[in-house]
Amino acid sequence: MKTVILRSQALQGATASDLSAAVQYLIGVDGGGTGTRVRLSDRDGVLLGQGESGPSALGQGAEQAWRHIQQAVQAAAAQAGLGELDLSRCAIGLGLSGTGVEAQVEAFSALQPGYALVALDNDGFTTLLGAHGGEPGAVVAAGTGTIGEGLRRNGERAYISGWGWVCGDEGSGAWLGLKAMRHAQQALDGRAEAGALARAVWAVAGQDRATILAWCAAAGQHGYASLAPLVFDHAPNDPVAAGFVADAVSELERLAHALDPQAELPLALCGSIALRLSSEFSGTIRARCVSPRGDSAEGALHLVRSALQR
Structure with missing residues (x-):
């Protein structure tokens, strides 16, 4: 599959530089059939916090996936001492199992809770990117x-x-x-x-x-x-x-x-x-x-x- 990229409604017409300026935090999500792991960083890549929650495989339902992702994100924010994050200031990358089924991706995308930017791909590809540093x-x-x-x-x-x-x-x-x-x-x-x-x-x-x-x-x-x-x-x-x-x-x-x-x-x-x-x-x-x-x-x-x- 190709990476699915979604913008928030407020940033639909924004330039790349405007979008980048709007984002304060970056979130990386690894979601599978057993659990969800989240890493929260600032724009410079400095790790701020980590969180975990239940499974977010798309085959188990889009609502459950977002619920567990949000729980893990807020756990990472709490660890970082940030309280509840303003999603409009966050860009989130997601490696989730089940992205090969178009209907599951559409259902998940429709429930985007307001992140400035969402980049979605399968968890195998994000595992690859992590393992080899994008090379x-x-x-x-x-x-x-x-x-x-x-x-x-x-x-x-x-x-x-x-x-x-x-x-x-x-x-x-x-x-x-x-x-x-x-x-x-x-x-x-x-x-x-x-x-x-x-x-x-x-x-x-x-x-x-x-x-x-x-x-x-x-x-x-x-x-x-x-x-x-x-x-x-x-x-x-x-x-x-x-x-x-x-x-x-x-x-x-x-x-x-x-x-x-x-x-x-x-x-x-x-x-x-x-x-x-x-x-x-x-x-x-x-x-x-x-x-x-x-x-x-x-x-x-x-x-x-x-x-x-x-």
């Missing part, structure tokens, strides 16, 4: 969801995976949780051996059909991702869990190869799952890896600074 590179990000992003040396963007937790996001926490739940259901049926992983899932979701079905109906992306730690915890003594971990490594390596077939770009691994699996990657992949310079919230600040200069 060419590639990122495999696997946490609650999975996405691969690349910025080629000619300025082109590459986008891999990120199809959503229901039918994609291979190698993610939600994907691992779904696999763990399927195995636990099969074990309850007698179709699979009830090992340590199956029993651990039962302890969380229930040990009979009705209770497990109720858990699954209410779980959502975050609920399934919460089962992923059980897979890692039991991988040393449960071959099924160990197999799921190996599957995740394989899927993320496939993503990295598809993202940059010629292996020309530095690669950063980001997100809790990718970082946990980093030592399991092949030597070829590890040789391309670099330490991220910054995170997705820092990338969102980079995004909004660039938008202000347009």
